[in-house]
Amino acid sequence: MALEILGDTSETMHEFDAAATNFTDPIQWPISDRSSMTERRWLDAAASLTYCWGVTQKWIEAVEEFKDQRKKIIREWEKAVEEAISAKEGVINRAGTPAGTPPESREDGKEAGRRRLLESREILKDRDTENEEYLKSEADTLGEMLEKGVSEDRFVELLDNGGLQWAPHNILGPEGAPVPENNIDPADAEEHAEQLDEYLGEDGSEPDSHYWETIALLAALGNPNRQGSPDRSGGHSNAADYLENFYSRLEELSNEQSLPEYIVANEALDDDAKQPLANGLLALSDESMDGGFDRLPQSVRNVAIGPWEGSESLSGGDGDPYNSYQWELDFNHLGNLLSSASQQQTGGDQFSVYVTSIIGSYLDGYTLSEDGQSPSHGEIDDYAIESLLDVSTRNIDANHSVITENGIYSHPHRSDPSEILEGLWKHDWTSSQEEIVKQLTDWIPDYANSGDPGKENVAGTSAASIVDLLSDHDGLGSNLRMVRQDDGSGEGFAEFNPVIAGDISRIYYAYIDDFAIEQSLHGGEDAYSPSYVGDMDGGGGLRVSLQDGTSFLQVFMANEDISRNIFTASAEKEMLLIEEGMTANSSDHARIVGEQAGKIQSIVQNSFVNEMNARNMDQSYIETQSIDRIRSAYQGIGIGLSAIPGLVPGVGPLAGTVSGVGVSAITAATEDPLINIVEHQEWHDQMDVDDISDNVDSLISDIEDAADNFGDPDDPDTGLIESNSQISRAALNRRIDSALYGAPDLDANEDLRGEFILGYLTGYNHGGTESDTPTEENSMDS
Secondary structure (H helix, E strand, O other): OHHHHOOOOOOOHHHHHHOOOOOOOOOOOOHHHOOHHHHHHHHHHHHHHHHHHHHHHHHHHHHHHHHHHHHHHHHHHHHHHHHHHHHHOOOOOOOOOOOOOOHHHHHHHHHHHHHHHHHHHHHHHHHHHHHHHHHHHHHHHHHHHHHHOOOHHHHHHHHHOOOOOOHHHHHHOOOOOOOOHHHOOHHHHHHHHHHHHHHOOOOOOOOOHHHHHHOHHHHHHHOOOOOOOOOOOOOOHHHHHHHHHHHHHHHHOOOOOOHHHHHHOOOOOOHHHHHHHHHHHHHHHOHHHOOOHHHOOHHHHHHHHOOOOOOOOOOOOOOOOOOHHHHHHHHHHHHHHHOOOOOOOOOOHHHHHHHHHHHHHHHOOOOOOOOOOOOOOOOOOHHHHHHHHHHHOOOHHHHHHHHHOOOOOOOOOOOOHHHHHHHHHHOOOOHHHHHHHHHHOOOHHHHHOOOOHHHHHHHHHHHHHHHHHHOOOOOHHHHHHOEEOOOOOEEOHHHHOHHHHHHHHHHHHHOHHHHHOOHHHHOOOOOOOOEEEOOOOOOOEEEOOHHHHHHHHHOOOOOHHHHHHHHHHHHHHHHHHHHHHHOOOOHHHHHHHHHHHHHHHHHHHHHHHHHHHHOOOOHHHHHHHHHHHHHHHHHHOOOOHHHOOOOOOOOOOEOOEOOOOOOOHHHHHHHOOOOOHHHHOOOHHHOOHHHHHHHHHHHHHHHHHHOOOOOOOOOOOOOOOOOOOOOOHHHHHHHHHHHHOOOHHHHOOHHHHHHHHHHHHHHHHHOOOOOOOOOOOOOOOO
16 A cells, blocks of 8 residues: 555565665656655655554564464364373373273373373463463554554664564655664675676766666665664674675776776766765764774775875785875875765764875875875865865764874874864865865864763863964964965965864853963963863863963964954953952952953953064054954943943843843854854944944943042043053953943942952963063052
């Protein structure tokens, strides 16, 4: 009936269930001309009937089993009765009493036979009861399955128990039903590869129905949505063995070409036709599916390893080296093939680590061959680099291994993260290519805030490694802050790769609380490398000194959009810390929180000043730009919005929104590090942008008037910010008043305010610029 719904009565349900096929093949009705919803309903109806058919098959099996057991019990009872009758008639019975035995002995034999018959009856009655209970139990189980209807778990149960094989998958595809791993025979792989051979190579045929029939099983096993129903041993060995046998045989048929070259040589194969072949390779590389790097064809492994030990030439006799020229050609062909892979498909850990590492090293300009041969950078297609990097950076565990060099796998010849990352981040990408490269790091904030200790540890160690590398004044950080061109000019990578730089800057937002922790809270050590302190039980944190935090942020300060968002998010964090300090439960707590707020402002402001000094900017320009960024930061978090008619201020920094009427700057910058936070605020459209800037001083004035009139806001020496972008007690008091405006109850404890300010100035002045020394006004005693 399911097949009749699909319009195909030419094959029985048993045939349809026996092997993999494209689930649209049996559809004869013109439902594909209807809406997708209509088609989905037809397929769902067929799947439901298939499910019912599978349950019915299980019931048939249960009834047959019950009948077989009942017949067996009856036969055993009949045999026992016959033996008892024979004993009674004096025939030799199982007790061994022959005819002619004295009467008293014969009576004993009859009694023994009677006892045996009664014992057999009790045993057979118990077995018959168990058999009946089995049938009732199956009836209840299968009846419940019918009542609850189709679900993934119940499909899996039918697959594992033999009720169904390929029918659910053939109708619903991998998204709707698991692959029956138990039904896969690895021995079929070589035959399927040989059948596919006519479609590969330069003289290959155009794909037809036979092509799709041949790769139906491959398409099922390589589909990224495959639900991976395990075999009875709990693994995926049947599928992995099939894939290994299939690709191994294809490589044997490739006539000394690399397997990717052999596949892509037939120009009649479009992306759809190549996709199952590309997906299958990635599935074979996946360790979680019992695949692995060593199970891949040699020509694929060659590309990931490079022209070094571990690679083997497929052309020529024994001992022919695999050279850089061959590597370039194979690289392009593999990139061509894997560009057809599904976007959801991920390669294995080792394969992905190797590919990302080899690409980064290549782009960094290092010699790829130990015999002195170096690829000429024009021989590798940018498209091939883009395709392979897109695949390799989808694997987050592999990304972590590349970034930290502490994963399970590392490239045997090129594993230094500073070299790999420099190649990837210094290359001049297009904006669309940047979106691919940022996959290497774009998962870190999500993992950091996942609440999963395992993910938090992976994110934390990756973030610590990146901060460590970018804060190195003599290494990667220095090389990225200024990239020199042939004509002597230069610009920072944050300027020519803003998407990548912006994504990396999100590490700061994800760990802004840790950047704010004064180093004395980590045991008072004067110097240490950035690291992640934590364990698999959670509760870890990033460990960053003032100097390293400043150097890390300096990398991004050449990009105006990124730098303004860093300033704005830091201003919001400062205001949140002020509220925490003013509600602290002790003076010590208020002072510690003050240190955190001071450190945040110190590393941000000084990172900007350091970058401008490094670019030999005029001091007046640096001063103007510093003040402008600080001022716009407070605009971005909506300080003093009560001065704008029609808007009601919040009570302190509610829910991460200082004004109470906007969005969190930290959240906004994490979601889009290149966003204009001021324009993104909910209140932005209610006023002219220029009005925001013009009103800042008047907003500050209103706040100061409400807090006993601290000075003249138009006076740069007593305003919210100092003219030299440094902080004084007076200016800090006004920042506190700004944060607490509308919440007078938080301003009641002058002791907390004093301790907070003391801690703030300690944290702020501890991390001055490389050439700064505290002024008298900024000193602890002022």
